[in-house]
Amino acid sequence: xxxxxxxxxxxxxxxxxxxxxxxxxxxxxxxxxxxxxxxxxxxxxxxxxxxxxxxxxxxxxxxxxxxxxxxxxxxxxxxxxxxxxxxxxxxxxxxxxxxxxxxxxxxxxxxxxxxxxxxxxxxxxxxxxxxxxxxxxxxxxxxxxxxxxxxxxxxxxxxxxxxxxxxxxxxxxxxxxxxxxxxxxxxxxxxxxxxxxxxxxxxxxxxxxxxxxxxxxxxxxxxxxxxxxxxxxxxxxxxxxxxxxxxxxxxxxxxxxxxxxxxxxxxxxxxxxxxxxxxxxxxxxxxxxxxxxxxxxxxxxxxxxxxxxxxxxxxxxxxxxxxxxxxxxxxxxxxxxxxxxxxxxxxxxxxxxxxxx
Numbered sequence: 265x266x267x268x269x270x271x272x273x274x275x276x277x278x279x280x281x282x283x284x285x286x287x288x289x290x291x292x293x294x295x296x297x298x299x300x301x302x303x304x305x306x307x308x309x310x311x312x313x314x315x316x317x318x319x320x321x322x323x324x325x326x327x328x329x330x331x332x333x334x335x336x337x338x339x340x341x342x343x344x345x346x347x348x349x350x351x352x353x354x355x356x357x358x359x360x361x362x363x364x365x366x367x368x369x370x371x372x373x374x375x376x377x378x379x380x381x382x383x384x385x386x387x388x389x390x391x392x393x394x395x396x397x398x399x400x401x402x403x404x405x406x407x408x409x410x411x412x413x414x415x416x417x418x419x420x421x422x423x424x425x426x427x428x429x430x431x432x433x434x435x436x437x438x439x440x441x442x443x444x445x446x447x448x449x450x451x452x453x454x455x456x457x458x459x460x461x462x463x464x465x466x467x468x469x470x471x472x473x474x475x476x477x478x479x480x481x482x483x484x485x486x487x488x489x490x491x492x493x494x495x496x497x498x499x500x501x502x503x504x505x506x507x508x509x510x511x512x513x514x515x516x517x518x519x520x521x522x523x524x525x526x527x528x529x530x531x532x533x534x535x536x537x538x539x540x541x542x543x544x545x546x547x548x549x550x551x552x553x554x555x556x557x558x559x560x561x562x563x564x565x566x567x568x569x570x571x572x573x574x575x576x577x578x579x580x581x582x583x584x585x586x587x588x589x590x591x592x593x594x595x596x597x598x599x600x601x602x603x604x605x606x607x608x609x610x611x612x613x614x615x616x617x618x619x620x621x
């Protein structure tokens with residue numbers, strides 16, 4: 265029997281990681297791997313995923329990268345949390361291990377340019393600028409953000425402020441480490457904010473803040489937004505009284521899936537017993553890209569790392585190819601789709617697309 269071609273897969277599968285996102289990511293990775301094997305594998309060799317839980321911990325991810333490299337994986341993929349993906353990318357680059365990052369957006373995924381790392385999701389600066397434009401188009405100029413200490417949240421706040429400021433927009437930061445949900449409400453009233461963005465962890469403190477704001481009569485009409493995508497998953501949407509609905513968020517889906525995407529959507533829905541999130545499609549596309557690279561260039565890590573700019577793969581959300589975009593230290597799918605959507609209060613399982621591009 266031919267020995268398997270191994271790919272390391274990272275995902276947050278336990279708390280404090282965003283477990284639901286990790287489950288969707290893993291569902292996409294595993295479905296694609298199963299289909300690769302059903303169609304003959306990699307030159308007759310089965311594709312094997314070695315899955316490691318990161319639990320949203322950068323140190324745990326770094327250790328997993330080293331372990332997987334020692335186990336002889338040809339490449340690494342996965343991860344959802346940006347700060348964790350940054351640690352994994354740094355470790356992979358140092359070890360000469362190709363890493364296709366599935367679903368993390370932090371622009372500075374590595375400190376310096378590297379050929380080892382490529383990314384499917386759009387950089388944070390692109391998506392969050394689009395979100396700022398959505399706020400401006402909806403007439404919002406006085407924006408508040410509830411934050412926690414994090415490189416990711418700090419970068420997002422900076423992107424929003426830089427985009428809004430030339431149009432007279434302001435961004436007020438409310439640090440949740442020193443404010444209760446009720447105190448957040450008081451600050452929103454004092455600042456006459458018209459929109460509140462959740463730049464905090466999930467499920468808490470996001471859920472508690474949303475509940476308090478929705479219950480405060482002084483804040484009727486306040487827009488709650490979540491550029492990091494929390495409402496994509498059922499935990500926030502399931503708040504009592506529909507509190508988690510009508511919260512615009514970023515997601516990385518096109519207006520229409522490709523024919524492959526439509527087929528994969530049906531398979532993922534059956535596997536997850538729910539509508540697949542964009543993260544599940546990112547997982548599937550990650551394996552589709554790596555399988556094509558392995559079939560064409562073999563399992564040598566240096567050849568795989570050199571193959572990023574030569575790849576062109578039909579994915580679930582469009583044709584995937586990689587280039588060096590301005591300011592990015594990694595190979596980037598420049599045409600990754602961006603949407604701003606929310607859940608329809610009249611039908612919570614239905615998403616309304618508010619802006620594309």
